[in-house]
Amino acid sequence: MSSETKPIRIIDKENPTHGTAALLGWQARVVFYIAIAFTFFQVANAAFSPLPSIVLRSMHVAFLLLLTFLLFRFRRDSDAKGIPWYDWVLAGSGFALGFYHWVFEADLILRAGEPTMADLVVGVIVTGLVIEGARRIMGWELPLLCGLFIPYAIWGRSLPGFMQHRGFDFEQVIDVLYLGTEGLYGTPTFVSATFIFLFILFGALLERAGMIQLFNDIALGTVGHHKGGPAKVAVISSGLMGTINGSGVANVLTTGQFTIPLMKRFGYSGVFAGAVEATASMGGQIMPPVMGAVAFIMAETIGQPYSEIAIAAIFPALLYFGSAFWMVHLEAGRRNLVGMSKEECPNAWAAIKRQWYLIIPLAALVYLLFTGFTPLFAGTVGMALTAILILGQHATGATKVLLLRVLFWITLGLIAFVLVHFANLRVEQASILLIIVLVILTWFVKGGRQLQVLILESFADAAKGALGVGMACALVGILIGISQMTGLANDIARGILAVAGDNLLLALIMTMIACIILGTGLPTIPNYIITSAMAAPVLLEMGVPLIVSHMFVFYFGIMADLTPPVALAALAASSIAKDSHMKIAFTATKIGVAGYVVPFMAVYTPALMLQxxxxxxxxxxxxxxxxxxxxxxxxxxxxxxxxxxxxxxxxxxxxxxxxxxxxxxxxxxxxxxxxxxxxxxxxxxxxxxxxx
Structure with missing residues (x-):
């Protein structure tokens, strides 16, 4: 089915109960090509960096608003078949106002701190659009919380107790939220516009290349025939998927389509099958080398290399998945559940020999990340390698012969060497140019058109997959900017210290409860951003190492997606398992026991995180x-x-x-x-x- 007639429907990765209405005809084509344009814009900026940072952030949010209002309806239960006229207006307005920082960049710098009426009007509109766009994607909780911070900043002098502050003028609030890099365009948006988007694209390309099938074949071939094999397959395949896709709920909705029915077929209850998949999928956010979007935000927040974050997460991630594997094994023993027959399981070694080349981009990514290169550089090169592999793997006829010959790879390396050393291009720039050349060449060989569609669909998937993350990053900028203005974060930290005193265990328990309570209504990213600003400094003050204190709040932000009553990962699994969401959530908390234990052990013995x-x-x-x-x-x-x-x-x-x-x-x-x-x-x- 071509992109011209295929309905465009995405599932919100942070709230799987909400999806967009199907789009057909010309509207589907328009949204499809806008998503592709968004990805091209991001890739070009990653490789060539032509725009100033504030302009990049503004245009990133502009594309997010454009796609959000085209894909998500005003009412979350809407089953409309098209895009209403007012959503076209909102989408166009959000995108057009994204150029404000680009067109008036010099003027805004000259009048910094003294916004004009036009600055204030545009700032109010964009802030309102971000709040509304985020509400459409993730519901009322986080937008309402962030929206309340605006009157809090203005009327703070009238508030009682520790919440009182000197108050700020409306102009000052909009100046911070919109015109600077402390609010909507703060660090989370910068990370979303650079690292996060690139790694989402990397994951989308690997999925198109067949990485999910390879992971499933390896898992089935190694443990599928053992006691409780189908559930062990779910743990291993979801853990492997976590190396390329850091979204827990998205993992449930991809690998879960295969693993949950498989577990149920071999005797596991729907509740246990859904809980295993939810637990294993959420662990993807702590599984190096890619981990989740929070890891990139953490690296920028604490000023540490991303590789240090990934290294610190290695042993806790192994413990987490080892715990899930152990729980599956015990459940299989308790219920005497057998595995699959060997005839049903593929040969893992044969699968690796057949598709070994899919490991190349992941291996290159790991090498670059752990040898001092930036995530932006590593992600660009990994994405380029994956795109080239897709061209070689899916081509037919003359294209396949051409792309898979050793001579082609040697020639490709020589061209890259010439571009880097004689054309004064960076490696990531040369990689992007090579992809463009290869895509153009596919027009002239058999199977080329289908390959181009495959690549473009991956680009569209990446753009749509970035919406939930990007809008959350922009929205929490409101909370961060106003917390810094008013000193609220410091006040809360002092309050926790006053209650806990010198009792580290009490401070840890209070922080854990805060993370889980916030996680009942917030995705992992805003949960981490809020708790890292308000609770992590408390742990740091009590002598907990920097990375360990931030990983503590990160882990419990993740566990909130397994913990009742909301438990978004369990909610996603329930839609596939056809069983009770709450029962799945309670079972998942038992299976994921390591996620509740390991953070405490790391605080008391930081050597667990190599600190x-x-x-x-x-x-x-x-x-x-x-x-x-x-x-x-x-x-x-x-x-x-x-x-x-x-x-x-x-x-x-x-x-x-x-x-x-x-x-x-x-x-x-x-x-x-x-x-x-x-x-x-x-x-x-x-x-x-x-x-x-």
Whole structure:
């Protein structure tokens, strides 16, 4: 089906219950080509950087507003088949006003701090459009919260208690929110316009190249035939998908279409199948090398290289997915669930040999990220390599022969070398030019037209996939800008310190509760931005290392998507599993127990995130974490080698808790209790039950 007749419908990755109405005919074509233009704009800026930073941010938001009002209706339950005239007006206005910073850039610099009436009018309109656009995508909660910050800034002198501040004029508020880089166009928008968009495109291209199928084949071939194999496949394939796609809810809606029905077919309940997929998919946001959008924002916020964030996340991510795998194994043992037959499972090694080249872009990305190159550079090169692979993989006839010959790759390398060293181009610029040349060449060979459509559809997917993230980043700029103006973040931090005193555990629990409460209505990105501004400084003040304090709030922002009552990941899974959203959410919190435990262990022993200490320290805390997670998993599932009764489950939970709290004597007590529990349970279960 061509792009001219295929309906354009996207699912909001932060709220899977809401989708746009199908668009057909000329409206579908217009939106399709606007999405492609958005991606071309982003790629060109990533490679050539022709625009000043504030102009790039403004145009990025302009494209977001344009597509948001064309794709999302005023009423969330609307089933309209077309775009109403007023949405065309709003979309066009949002896009046109994006040029304001471009056209009047010099004038705005000269009159900084003294906005004109035109500046204020445009600022009010754009701020209102961002709030309304975000409401259409993610609902009322976050837009209402951010919108209330505007009157808070203006009438702060009339407020009681710690919320009181000196107050600001309306002109000052709009100046901060719209004309500078502290509000709508703050750091989150900058990260969305650069790193995040590029990695969304990278993931979209890899999906088109067949990476999901490769991951599924590897997972099926390695564990599909083992006990509880289908659920283990879900954990592994979702974990692998997390390396290229950092959106948890999006992972549920992609890999879940395959894994949840597979688990149900082999005996898992719909609740457990949905919970496994939700838990594994949310872990994609903490799985290096790509991780989620929050990781890029964190790197910019704390001024650390992205590679340092990814390195710190390695062991916690392995523990998280190891915990999910362990819970699946225990559930399979408790219910005696068998795996698939070997004949049903593909050969993992054969799949790798058949599509080994798909690993090249991911390997290049990992190498570049961990050898000091910027995420922007690494993402551009990885995206270029993926596009070239798609051209080679999906071409037919003469094109396939041409693109897959060794001579072609050698020639490609020589051209890139010439462009970089003799044409004074950067590597990412040369990569983009090579893609353009290859796409043009496909016009003249068999199968070329289909390849171009494939590439363009990937570009459109990336643009649509960036809407939820980008609008959230722009919207929380309101909250950040006003918090900085009024000093609210510092006041909240001082309040937490006053309550917690010197009690680090109390401060951690308060921060965890704040993250989860915020997460009941907010996506991960605004959740992290808010809590990192208000709660992370508290942990830093109490001696927690910088990266660990921010990772703590990051992790619990993610876990909020598994925690009832909202649990967006569970909500997405319920639409596929056809079972209770709340039951899936409660089960997911048990499966994802490591996500609640590991952040506390990292705070007490930062070596878990490679922040200080020796390799022996890291190995020691990793051993404690593995035992602790294993015991908690057994207690939660009421099964180890056999069923666990309530006294055994309580004893195992206590032993696990002792290993988490790093007090002088707790480790010794925890290890002793763990050995005693394992020995007792092994002895009890090895004795066959007497017949009645």
């Amino acid at each position: 200080g200490g020796t390799w022996f320290d890291t190995a020691y805390v990793l051993l404690k974490a593995v035992i602790s997670v294993g015991l908690w998993g057994a207690a939660a599932s009421a099964w180890l080698w056999g069923p666990l009764n309530w006294p055994e489950r309580l004893f195992a939970t206590a032993a696990a808790f002792m290993l988490v709290v790093a007090a002088p004597i707790t480790d010794e007590v925890g290890f002793a209790m763990s050995v005693a529990f394992i020995a007792w349970h092994w002895w009890r279960t090895r004795i066959p039950a007497k017949p009645a």
